[in-house]
Amino acid sequence: MSSPCPTRRMLLQEPTPELCSSPPASAATVCSRKPKRPPPITPKRFTRFFTPRNTRDVSSRTSLSSSARQLQDITQSAINRGRATRSTPRKTVNFIDIEKQMQTPQSSVRKRKSPYLSPETSPVQSSPSKRSRYATPPVDILEDSPELDEPAVYPAPIRRLKTLGGTSRILQRSFGGILSVGRGFRRDHCASWQDQTAEFYSGSEDLHQLPQGAPPFCTASCNTNSMLAIGDENGNIHLLDSEGDFSKPHVSWKAHSNAIMDVQFSSDDLYLAAGSGDQTGQIVDVRTQQTLAVLAKHKSSVKQVRFQPGDDKIIATSSRDGAVQIWDLRCQGDKGSYHAAWGSDAPYASVIRTLASAHAASSPATSTSSATRTLSNGKTENIGRRNDISVTALSFLPDGRQHLLLTASDASTCVKLWDIRGRYSLRGPAIPTATTRHPESHNRHRHFAINSLTLNGDASRLYAISKDNTVYAYSTSHLILGVAPELSSASAVKQKFCGVGQEGLGPIYGFRHPNFHAGSFYVKATLRKACEYRSEMLAVGSTDGCPVLFPTDETFLKRETLHDDEADELPDITPNSRGPSRPSLSRSVPNSRCLDTIPIYEHGTPLIRGHDAEVTSVSWTRNGTLISVSDDFRVRRWKEGKQARELRMGGEGEGKRWQCGWAAVGEGYDDDE
Template structure:
């Protein structure tokens, strides 16, 4: 046996035994455990065990969709950051692991010490790793955003902290651009107050804690309207006063009816001449009270003071039929929605509502007359007299509006025949599958009635489905009638213009409180009529303005539905010659406060901090009903008056919104005006002054110069 070499350490003895094992012959017996050498075993953590260990086990509650176990949540928290930082396609090779660690040290500004030791240690670890470790999932770990700052000039082993500081600007360039920091306002100062006011005040910035829920002012929706001298259409002075107006649904044309029974068509497009009428036809021998276009604009229905309503074909400008059945002047006419433009509803001063079906006639249906117009001509080519049609059914709604409290209970005085002569001033069909429901208003009280038209024609006087109560102020003074009604664009709100110079807003879904299958989309079953009308929800809130006065029942209101980037706006005529615009978006309305702030300095008093209800401040109004009256509901004055468009002592009666969102107003000064949105023009007229005649013939939205001085 050869001599064993001399080893100076215990580690060398282990190497010698390894050499001896290699020199053993195949016939030699294998070494036993008693030899004193530690046998190398496979690693205890294999890839399969690694995956099994780091895969969280789902508890019974987690499998059923419940909460995860505590151990699972902890494992999820410690591995969440690493999983989120992985990026597809950025795998860090195993040879570059040391370079990545050096880059991390430079990012935090630490010197790279013992680089040679780290390289030797990494080489020894990789070379001595068993084959099982080479297939470990750790090799597939992806690092996020590797920054190679040592590619151009590798760092020397003797890199110090000062060298790392020199390379820090280069590292920051790779991280640009940096996010802009949030600029926070300091304490209460004038700059903070100006900024808060531009976003709606303190109440808006508190996100509903004390006031409104949004941070947008209401003025932009009403402050940009202006009318120029080119936007004026004049009627012949002293002869015909314009009474009503209605827009087309598919174009920019507007129809205006006057006191002589004529109808004019004007174009509100900016490229057209508004002062010239495109069409002028004589339909009645008396005043035209109301107009309504069909959904396709082929038919125009009129309501006149000659106790008739007529239907005009707009292609030939011929009268197709005359609707005769009322015993007094016809106040309003409406096409029933989703009825194929074949059903009409009219209201009159005789206290009745008539229903007309244009498909029922002696000479065929209305569609037949529209397709072949030659059937209405004589042999000489002259037009025949239009056929006279009579109502399909009638509703005598006048007695129901004579209720003193507006709850639907009839008073004993309704037995008199003269009590039925209550003028039904406004009617509206509910949309969206509830077209069989009709809302009516009268000159007698501020209560609105809800009717089911399927009960029309039954024996006896019909009973309304519901009736809204009167406002509280009317109980202490007297009843004020309603001159006009309009629905919002989505049909959720019903706006009524009352003779007390207040616009009341109702919820159409709560006109009936309790079970109301008649108001469902399918209509429900047509059951028996009740003995009394159900009580509906009263007004939610109201609108008032210093420039809004109602001297007669000819004053109307109209709603522009929200479309594209335009918000919904309510326009109301006035007896003072200044129509008023109200924003209907309820996010602008301040909430009603029960108590005033206890600690409010004089300098901190703001317009948004003042009370907004009628209980806490007296409205600026000329009507006697407002003198110290408690309305019992929020009254908002967020309105803008359109000044200088009409004469101050003349009444602005009817108004309508065109298809393009322009406003047309008609007044007793024998003029019709078109108002368009022009922010720069309106601002210039408000701030320009009277010098040089720059305001001559113009009209603008009067929101005050303070609004123009603030840049929002």
């Protein structure tokens, strides 16, 4: 209900004290219905006068169309300015002077508070008579036509030259590089792969000559110092210092009665394990050269011996008899342990696990030969060659999965994975946890043996030397496919019988070089772990008389190694393609076999002029130098320095190259830029 008119409401009220105190007036003046004084400005009149009609009549908005309501909302002035609770304009009318002149009569019936000043919380609304000429719209008005989002157009990248030198690449990288062609710190070293191998050399003082008639077969370096061990054909072990006088041995002693095939130091370098051709192995105290334990249960030559990472009391040995023995030095051997080379008083160790016929065929029909022999009673018997498959290589996985053992043989290029915590049957061939696949080129031609197994620093890659003159790289995550709960370290509490093995994947790529040939089982490999400024590098022996270095950094293994005309002839390989895989990146096909189905790289550097015969074993010392032994009775120490370039560029004058060796790099590498 609306309130009565202000004039009528004033007449009905009692006279105020102001009226009573006024001087007396005439009767006509008192009885007049219109008092002669300035009309008061009440809040209702003020609101009604300064409020637009379209905002007072809310019901009228319902009759408008949607377009009209939107236009009405847009044309409201100052709709996006100030607070939403402001009801009157701030500076439309100055009410201060009016308030000083007049006072609003107070009603005793109903008390209302209607301040004349505009409250701060009232919404901003403009007066129809004083509406601003320019109103701020609630949306941005574009003067030009809107620009549509179009895909960015990038120019084609500039192809880098194949002869780009190191200085040019450093300059290009200083300006930010080109990400589209492989620039950046994580993808490009701004250097050539030959920069890691070109500075190796060996001087005349880096030569150790062994006695004639006893060529060295194996070598191993210490883990905590600069000492190294050499095993020769006569069963002697020589300790040399790689940082001191290299021409004289530190100590030498007779360890076995036959050739020493393999040696390895324990993690603390206090013990030395040696495997010999006399069918036994032994553990020697390095400080006193005394035998601590004898490993005697094999029936043929011991090919390799390895300490378990994290536990120097557990040792694995492989033999030509096809068996793998796991030894525990804390357990004394039984009374039946006896070997003619050591006698009955030797400290024999105990075998805790035996992997019989580790690389034999699982089916007897495929593992036996068709040859027969006649027995004394007239019957014939098949001569089986199942136990003749020699286990040529061993390698434990690093600490954390040290219960897993990798083995290889002279029968094929497959690598087998074993869990030494399990129980294996002695009645037939032991079944591994997993077995890798053969390379496709071997399946089409014939199988080749493996000489050596080496893991990289983080155990993500496994490198295997094959008799087809190739170093194959396996991914350790591909050794076994599917769910394998037995691989977890939590299952070590309860041993279980190992069942049927699973199948893994084959190699992912390979290394090859014209100067690398694995003509015998004595050719081994070793890997230098990345440390400080030294990068990770693989070194292998060779029957060509020179060690070969392969950088293992996979950022160097790019497909741009082929020329453009050769790359166009080869089919491309993509993860989702169903076509044939890309052939080998190597342009040479040794042994006239089928093309490889995996990339083969020739990123290798031979170390020439250091040896005159087959280089069998190699090892990296703690200080980053390479040790190589050869059938020429020489032990070489290869160091890094600028002298390598001087030996390559100096020539044969004045005997500067006498008894020296150096890294052979590509043509034009030593040219000044």
